[in-house]
Amino acid sequence: MVKTSYLEASRQALAEEMRRDDTVWALGEDLGRGGVFGQYKGLVDEFGPERISDAPISEACIAGAAVGAAMMGTRPVVEMRFSDFALCATDEIVNQAAKARFMFGGQLGVPLVMRQPTGAWRSSAAQHSQSLEAWYAHIPGLVVTAPATVADAKALLKAAIRCDDPVIHLEHKDLWAFEEEIPAGIDAAPLGAARIAREGEDVTIVTWSKMVHTALEAANALTDKGISAEIIDLRTLWPWDREAVYASVRKTGRAIVAHEAVLVGGFGGEIAARIGEDLYDQLKAPVRRLGAPRIPVSYAPPLEREYHVPAERIAEAAQALAARG
Amino acid sequence: MVKTSYLEASRQALAEEMRRDDTVWALGEDLGRGGVFGQYKGLVDEFGPERISDAPISEACIAGAAVGAAMMGTRPVVEMRFSDFALCATDEIVNQAAKARFMFGGQLGVPLVMRQPTGAWRSSAAQHSQSLEAWYAHIPGLVVTAPATVADAKALLKAAIRCDDPVIHLEHKDLWAFEEEIPAGIDAAPLGAARIAREGEDVTIVTWSKMVHTALEAANALTDKGISAEIIDLRTLWPWDREAVYASVRKTGRAIVAHEAVLVGGFGGEIAARIGEDLYDQLKAPVRRLGAPRIPVSYAPPLEREYHVPAERIAEAAQALAARG
């Protein structure tokens, strides 16, 4: 076991996949100098500027070029810098990458990975803080991954690179520096398999990305109140692991879905609605959702904080549910 | 009462608002020749090419220019031609229009309307058929309107134009030709107020846009089975009329949410999750959702049809719910 950061794990994942498969290459702005967060540090030395390729500031073309390059048998890993800038390439992602295989009747695949550093982080304000996973999960053709742990930062990026579908890979900016011990030789994770981040009996908390850590904090606090929370880290949002979630909710009879993104129209709605519909008779209490208010992210920290779901809110919600049924 | 089409009603709405307020103007491709569906027919003759303005094929600039023009005290009505092409302007809509007022601390408003002809229609295939209302409802700062009736095609466009917030106005392409008798002198509708499209006692069907008509068909079929369905036409998706929906579900104890968009991540999840959470104790059965499978829209009619929720499915779901509780 080696103490490794989420950022370093992602760097390793890319390097290992590039060693394994010479059709894998990365493209994006500033990659030759390590990328905006240092995720690509040193890679140009090993792989050269053709495979760790700089790009002009032209997100639409970066994404569109990746579509073309993927159709031609390479596996481009696209760096979008901030998930917000992917909005400069929405046509390329949604109308082109996601649909090409289908529209063309299966003649061509688009095996690309788009890395989107996501989430609110250090007063980055409204244009550098968004979490839009719900958008991509809504689009047929796309796979959506969102690692919460260091091991998954590696295992899911590897899986995304090996995947034959276009994958939107959401790396939380506030986790870059997060360190954990991970085993050597982590392999690609199966896509669509959730992880039980913590076992528990009374209430299931379904979550992903950075919110997994907030949920763990809440679960610890709940122990003192005699409530045992089970935490499901979805890891992949599309496809999401219904079996794992349902198994847990069948056991606990209570579910909370929590995410950083804006609550209204967030992907929590999908999960909560499914649980409510499919496990109606097993539920002891309503499914609760937690997410950001429908406000842009502020710059000033006291205001930025309002955007976040704190652990206490999750714990309160769990307590309220546990009091029922 | 005059028999009027949805298209003609929208044309009237724009013309009347342009007469009323000379800061209102429209911009988009081909508007001088009436627009791609004829929604602008004749307007250039009355208002001239400055106020019914053609635009180069450059959706990003059309949307971005509207943001700037709105900040400067005009009220641009942006034509996007197909909602799918708005994906060429996502940064302008989401990072700019929706956030400017907030980011700038309220100094500037962005009173623009973006008309997005939406939905599947006559083998238009994957890049000309999408329903992405869930995306816009998820974005703080945006208002989302989706008229289902001829009267609302007029009343909601008028309201959108008068609104001081950026409004995404979704006009269903398959309704352009739809005709109804409407009273003269229709005024702007209140934004955020739903309409009871049909009163009923046993089950509530929450829906919007073209699906309202499918739901009406289902409700008629249900009468024969002795089931009385109440249909709520939301009209505005953000803000959506929780009071109207809750009042109805409190009465019926059963709810279906149906929309044309892809089910997974669709806005139905939001509504179903809210009903499930807030009206848990009043529900006699699980909240059911209906929407498209997570597939792109096909060209061939038998395949395209698979994308659609037919009236029978709604009726079946209602029957299944009515059998409970």
Place this chain on the structure above:
Amino acid sequence: MTQPDAATARNFDAARFRDLYRQMWRIRAFEEQALRGAKEGLVLGAIHPSIGQEAVAVGVCGRLNRDDILLSTHRGHGHTLIKGAAPEAMMRELFGRDGGNCGGKGGSMHIADAGVGMLGANGVVAANIPIAVGAAHAIRLRKESRIVCCIFGDGAINRGPFLEGLNWAKVFDLPVLFVCEDNRFAATTRTAAMTAGEGAAARAEALGIPADSVDGNDLVAVDELVDETLQEVRAGGGPRLIVARTYRLTGHTGADPATYRPESEVATAWEDDPIVRLAATLEAAGVSQDDCAALARQAQEEMAGVFERASAAPWPPVGHAYTDVQDTGSPEERPW
């Protein structure tokens, strides 16, 4: 307009142009059948005919090798056909039938034929440009020798991806031939009214990409320029752009009567029909009118047969609505 001077200009290969004449007719005949199909309700979505623009399709795509890559637009029947796609598969696609290039899932605006290197028409104007440069980027990475040809309309040059894609191609010095098929219109709008400056060639040159313009209704001239230009692209000379000036003789779609332009303008443009022009050239080179007429008939008969067979083809199986979406999380089931 129909000066047969080209015939004498160089060693004019009459046999080759006889065949290219037939190829132009194949496009024309295919689209006439497609328009008939639209009228009869067999074509289901919008189609965008390229009648009058056949010399561009034949002049450009006739010079591509089978393993070269082509990206086209919503108005791409001619490009696709000349790149080597089977017309029956194309017509079946337009009719939404089984055995269409895309199994009936794409329709006219989304025809692709990977087998002949055709990576797709596109329903989004200019969206093919970044995809094309990416394809060329992959060719470079894989050290292959083929090239990419990317065709777009005169309206596309006002969209951002035109700038982003051309800049990209030049920065990475990629093997791409860009072709701006300038038919004077973008839907119902005269592109000149919405286009600043001197157009595609000037914009390309400002990006350091050599650009040439050609009379796009003169097949001999297009063919020659494309040949020369492609040699440079194949030799590693980096991206090039050609503007081919032509005229859209029909409406924007099969359903557009195009009443926004004077009939006289269209009548004059018909006099410049590239097919008529090449016939005159061939005649001057000793190919008889009868011979030309026979070639036309041959193409017409081919496409009449295509129409018949396509209209008799079955619908695709309904289950295909759920295939080819994605591997991960598939197969998609019905949500009820």
Place this chain on the structure above:
Amino acid sequence: MTQPDAATARNFDAARFRDLYRQMWRIRAFEEQALRGAKEGLVLGAIHPSIGQEAVAVGVCGRLNRDDILLSTHRGHGHTLIKGAAPEAMMRELFGRDGGNCGGKGGSMHIADAGVGMLGANGVVAANIPIAVGAAHAIRLRKESRIVCCIFGDGAINRGPFLEGLNWAKVFDLPVLFVCEDNRFAATTRTAAMTAGEGAAARAEALGIPADSVDGNDLVAVDELVDETLQEVRAGGGPRLIVARTYRLTGHTGADPATYRPESEVATAWEDDPIVRLAATLEAAGVSQDDCAALARQAQEEMAGVFERASAAPWPPVGHAYTDVQDTGSPEERPW
């Protein structure tokens, strides 16, 4: 580099340039305080200093009227200050405090000051260009006489909105002055490496927009060119573009050590500091070194005071996280 030739060239208005010298110092001093604030943890998000580029800000924005409209970039402190924004409000914004231009909601990358016609910095490269042309479009529709100035970096010209916006401005012949502030870098990348062709001016000219380039570290030259160009824009001459060549003396952000470029290059660039250059020019025109030093001190004292007051300012009320979102459906409540 520091030739004081400008002083003699024309009727050099020393009094005016004395003040512009002070204005450059105000920017420099503001940003030095901002960098101090970043170091001390008072500035909360990223800041992008324009140290070394002050002559562009003063030369361009110093020529704008108060009711002219300005759109700037993530590197916009200087532009905003010279357009007339109060430095204390700006510093409060950088510190995320109450009384900031945007009430602490935007920060450095989102400063706007509607009161002085400043419609916003922007966190998205090139996104200000379409907004700027739209503002000019509204000015035209409203028959107002003011003009729009849109500043962007050399990296922005590779994004689609650059093409779309400039095309738009020319097609509608709008009163916009585009300024490309060419500081040689886009973040850690040398823009030359990712930019095809001759750059912004060539691209503008290909769109029929007259373009001029100027030594952006020579305030006298920038001021003069901007003056001439603005006269033409104000007279209805349509859009114009100016490329001001300068150098980003600091890292991309306050936190970037910029080790990707040789120290010698930066040292050489410091010799070309526009402030030093104008000091030499002023000296040649009879303004004493002491006088200049006093002006610098004055600016530094102003900004030191700004720093103190801003750092003493309170946080915005928490409830402001929920205001200014939208009228319809507001006020937004907490979702729990």
